[in-house]
Structures are given as C-alpha cells and as structure tokens.
Amino acid sequence: MFSIYILVSVFIYSTAFELQRSLNSRYLGKEPTGSIQVKLLGGSKTSGNIIIRRGAHSAWGGICDDGWSKNNGDVICRMLGFGKCIAITVNSKFGHLSNNRIWLDNVRCNGSEASLEDCHLSAWGLHNCDQKEVAGVYCGRQNDFALKKSAKTFKEYAIRMKGGRNPTEGRIEVNTGYSWGTICADTWTLMEAMVACRQLGLKYARSHTTAPYFGGNNVSKIISGLHCTGEESNLAECHHENVGKEVSCRDSNLIAGVLCTERLPDLQPNVTLLEETIYLQDRPMFLMQCAMEEGCASSTAFHIQRTYRDWQIYRRRLLRFSSATKNVGTADFHPFLHMDDWEWHSCHMHFHSMEVFAHYDLFDKNGKRVAEGHKASFCLEDVQCDSGIAKRYICQGYSQQGISVGCSDIYTHEIDCQWIDMTEVEPGDYIFRMQVNPERKIAELSYANNAVVCKMRYAGVSATVTDCKLCSL
Structure with missing residues (x-):
C-alpha cells in the first residue's frame, strides 16, 4: 500500500510538472537555435540594459538580474567588442522592457568566456523575473577606463559627509586640492563605502547609496570611476578614472553616499x-x-x-x-x-x-x-x-x-x-x-x-x- 502511495504521488507530481512545462512551452514557443546575439538598450553605445536573442530571426529579450555579477558583465562587454565591464546594473536601470520578455536567468560566468554560450545557463525562457528586473552593464572602450591610478599621485585627501539625518550617514564629499565636491556613483558600491566609513573613523559601511537621498545635486562632481577593493585605509589608495574641478559622470543624477555603523555580521x-x-x-x-x-x-x-x-x-x-x-x-x-x-x-x-x-x-x-x-x-x-x-x-x-x-x-x-x-x-x-x-x-x-x-x-x-x-x- 505504501509503495502504491509513492507511485501515485510521483505520478501526480510529474503530471503537474509536465503540465506546467507544457504551458511554459506554449507561451515561449519552440526554443530557438543559433548563436546568442547581444546588444544594449536604453543607455549609450557602451551602456544599457542587456537584450539577447538566438538566431537572426528570433525575438529580443532581457536577462534576469538574479545573481548578476561583474564576471557576467565582462563576457557581455567582450561580446560587444568593448573592454572590460566597468560596472553592472540591476532592476532595469535603463528602463523597463516593453515586451516583458526574459530569455535567461541565473547566468553564471567566470569572466574569461568568449560568449554567454560558454557560461552556465538555465533553460532558455524559464525565469522568475519581470520587466523591472533586467540586468545591464557599463562597458569601457578597448584600453579605456583601465583600473589604474590617476595621473596625479594622491596623498590622503580630505573627506566629509553632508546632508545626513545623523553623523553616521550622508553623501560623500572630498577635497583633492581643487575644492569640495561629490563622487560620481556609477561605480559606487559597498566596497567604496567601506573605505569611506573607515577613513571617516566611523568603522564600517552598513549600506551604500547612489540615489541623491542626501542632496548634493548642485555640488560639482570631482571624481569618477572610483574602484576600491574594500581593504584600503582611505579613498586616495583606490583606483581613479578621472579627477578634476568638475568631471563628467555616466549618470549625473547619481551621487555617492553611505550609512556607517559600528557593528556588522561576519x-x-x-x-x-x-x-x-x-x-x-x-x-x-x-x-x-x-x-x-x-x-x-x-x-x-x-x-x-x-x-x-x-x-x-x-x-x-x-x-x-x-x-x-x-x-x-x-x-x-x-x-x-x-x-x-x-x-x-x-x-x-x-x-x-x-x-x-x-x-x-x-x-x-x-x-x-x-x-x-x-x-x-x-x-x-x-x-x-x-x-x-x-x-x-x-x-x-x-x-x-x-x-x-x-x-x-x-x-x-x-x-x-x-x-x-x-x-x-x-x-x-x-x-x-x-x-x-x-x-x-x-x-x-x-x-x-x-x-x-x-x-x-x-x-x-x-x-x-x-x-x-x-x-x-
């Protein structure tokens, strides 16, 4: 009797699974063949939401941002003929997809692959995302945006927080010898925030912000392309793309900010x-x-x-x-x-x-x-x-x-x-x-x-x- 119960249970589960799979296939149509093609949408020539298709006659669709990483971004930028990925984006940063079509989810690359086809991919068309969860990238042109020190060798420059509700949060302002200004947040991550809080004597970063929650829209941006490992003692030790009295940001609406804390999990x-x-x-x-x-x-x-x-x-x-x-x-x-x-x-x-x-x-x-x-x-x-x-x-x-x-x-x-x-x-x-x-x-x-x-x-x-x-x- 117990064996019959198990067989019936497996049959019911398998039937339900096959039905759902059939419905998915009916919605998605027959899986297309051919190599994966990629292009960027909604940004510039080197940035945007990623859309892909298989074969020249299939429809374009996005990539779900679940588990999206810089290694994945490196492969995308390589396929497009650019240099390395400078930064990745999630949550459909460059606009929502109008057709709500997602082709891939849980993409995992090690960063050295020549194409997405060499990465670990889920089944084509199966995903749990919507048009608000599309992955994107900022690519560098070949030999551009290399992670290197600015031409100027920096001593530890002044840093402060402004616009916060308390002394442990706010936008980051720096003075590299020109005047006080903010940092472009295109590449601002938790790693850079960690260094900023450490330099401010506020121990650790609980979170980083890129939206202008703490004001500063009328303040000049004087650093772009900042990249830190998270272990540096001050921001001057990190890699800089551009430094000046006023620099151009890929997204001028983004401003680097932090929320610092004395305690964190480990x-x-x-x-x-x-x-x-x-x-x-x-x-x-x-x-x-x-x-x-x-x-x-x-x-x-x-x-x-x-x-x-x-x-x-x-x-x-x-x-x-x-x-x-x-x-x-x-x-x-x-x-x-x-x-x-x-x-x-x-x-x-x-x-x-x-x-x-x-x-x-x-x-x-x-x-x-x-x-x-x-x-x-x-x-x-x-x-x-x-x-x-x-x-x-x-x-x-x-x-x-x-x-x-x-x-x-x-x-x-x-x-x-x-x-x-x-x-x-x-x-x-x-x-x-x-x-x-x-x-x-x-x-x-x-x-x-x-x-x-x-x-x-x-x-x-x-x-x-x-x-x-x-x-x-």
Missing part, C-alpha cells in the same frame, strides 16, 4: 563539516524536479529535460555535502530582500529570502571552472546556537529570517541543491570552493573568511577532499 563556513560529509550520489532526475526549478543542475541536464519525453529516468552524478555557516560578527545577519519581496517555493513549502547566499565551484589545475553548484534561493534561520543564545529566526511560515550572532544556519547534504553536478566531469585532481554571501550584497566585518577552498581527488566512483582552509572571497 559569516564563516564550517570547514570540518564540509570535509566530513562530502560524498557521491547517483540521483534520478524525477527526484530533482524541485531543484531544477531553481537551476540546480548542469546545462546538459536541462538539455535532456527539454529534449526527451522520458527525461525523468535519466540519472545525474552529484557531489553532495553539508554546509554550516556561523555568524561570528557583532550584529545579526539579515536577508538582502525585504519581506515583501521574498519568494514562496511551493516545493519546499517556505519563503526564500535570498537569491544567492552560497555558491559552489569546481576548478581544474589551470583554474578553469569545470562544474558548479548553486544555492539559487535560501531560507535563513538559526539552526544551532552557542550555549546561552536563544534562537530568533525560523523559516516556518512568514517569519523573520536571519542568522543571529553566535548561531549557525545548517544545510545538510540531503537537502536539494547541496551538490555539484559531476556527471560530465572526468576523473582527476581538482579544487573545490564554497563561498557564502558571494556577491557581497550584505555588509560584513570582513570577507576574508567567507570561502572554503579544498583539494579534491575525483576517481569517478568516489571523491575525497583534503587540505581545506578558509580564505577570502
């Missing part, structure tokens, strides 16, 4: 748990349907799903492992998204509050990525806490999510997406890497302990990791 993965739990599993694809909805499989798995009616019987070889991430900082870790933007996952029966909380990669000895796993969405909660610390965050229902100071969020090896798809990987020696908060969307005390790197021996039927250690993102 995430640290558990190295020992990873070493102790890693193993191989052959898993039929009908048991991976929830995971594949989140993009947790290699591109060949999605090809099989699109091509063969009996795709559920195919098997994938997965490298599985548990991961625990502890907050060793001085403030609770909260999701990047507001509760109103959390996504309900019916397969897992809870809300996911972060699109990309962890990322798993496998590299060969030359540093080329040969496989990757991806925790597409996460629910954050206190699973295990130090003695005397009460759990505050849970995933059940529409509850507050996060990781308290002194607590760990644990994803055990049997949970969906706690894997790397190894099906096409040849036996050999590799480097395994796990990163948490890989996009640095949430400010932390330090990113020097956000990754684990291990040596891995893959024998085809077994896998072992050794010499695992914490390292920087």
